[in-house]
Amino acid sequence: MINYSEAFEIIKKEIQKFPLQTEEVDILESYNRILAEDVIADVDLPPFDNSAVDGYAIKYSERTEWKIIGEISAGNYSAFNLTENDAVLVTTGSKLPTNADTVIPIEDVDVNGNVLLLKQNSILKKGMNIRSQGNDLRKNEIAVHRFTKIDAKTIAVLASCGKEKVIVFSKLKVAILATGDELIQINEKPGGDKLRVSNIYSLYAALKEMNHTVINLGFTKDDKEIITQKVKAALEMDIDLLITTGGVSVGKYDFLKEVFKGQGVKEKFWKVNIKPGKPIYFGIYEKEKRKVLVFGLPGNPVSSLVNFYVFIKPAIEFLFKQDEMKNITATLQNDLKKKDGKRHFARGILFEENGEWKVTSEFSQSSGNLVEMSRANCLIEIEEERFNPKKGERVKCILI
Ligand code: AMP
């Protein structure tokens, strides 16, 4: 059985060949999308020398008294040609009058009619309180780099560069399908041996969290014929990823692997030396330049979601170059049981105390316990060669 790192490398190798599409969207629709172009400043930023404070613009000299000759408020420029004698009232953001090289904050002066006096003990330094043209960025320089995730900070820069339309990478289209005879709709009450389908909801949300498009194919019985029809139809759709849950282990009614094979999906791996989520399947479907990454996840609600967090999410982040490290090393607050040579992803609660990251995992690690998973905020990653980590040891935590 392959290890986690080998499996992840295989996915990375495949996903990096993936042809990324782009599209143009309105700037307001670009939030949370990934920029597919280098955005160039079409003007200097800021576009003109301006005042950083409310105050008086002067031409610097040794003097401490000036004559106020007028005012310029932000957006209402009028021309003045300053001598060392003169001061012009300015507001924050005002374009500076000709010859002004310094702005004295309003708090540092006394005004008597049209006479301006520097208060005692106020410091006057040449060049102070000026935001000079192009100081933030020069025209024709790159303002926002390709592959930047657009957030409130970057959208402000795009707006300042006049980008009403932005080229972003198209969202991935991901079809999800759950399988299992025991599954019922969530508006039904489980009776007998049935349970409400939860995986399609968790995967739907996990993909939405990443801002991709989800095609929800619902769930189907463990019937090879029906699953074949569903998978066939899914692979014919214009999708990038197909994620199934359930039926990928070694049980009598675990048909997914066979079905994928029958539909021409090339298996890249099946089963990884991890816990939970060992039975994960990964394959590639290619047809007429179209390429679909196929993930068959186990049905256990915790396993499927852990698989998503440790394989699918980081692979998509890698594809869109969003894979800067988001992991945190923390001090374990309780002993953890780990007796085998698998890589474990234990559910944990990460918190900060006295400036130190700490993590507890004092709850059941059963891969069926969804509620406990929902209360966790991280996965504690324990490598293959590490056994029974003790309270006080440092562990790597993946935020979820
Ligand atoms: P399987 O991988 O098909 O062997 O399923 C493993 C376990 O996960 C079984 O206990 C199933 O009842 C449960 N399970 C499978 N699919 C789902 C689902 N979509 N939602 C909730 N539980 C599921």
Ligand code: MG
């Ligand atoms: Mg099943």
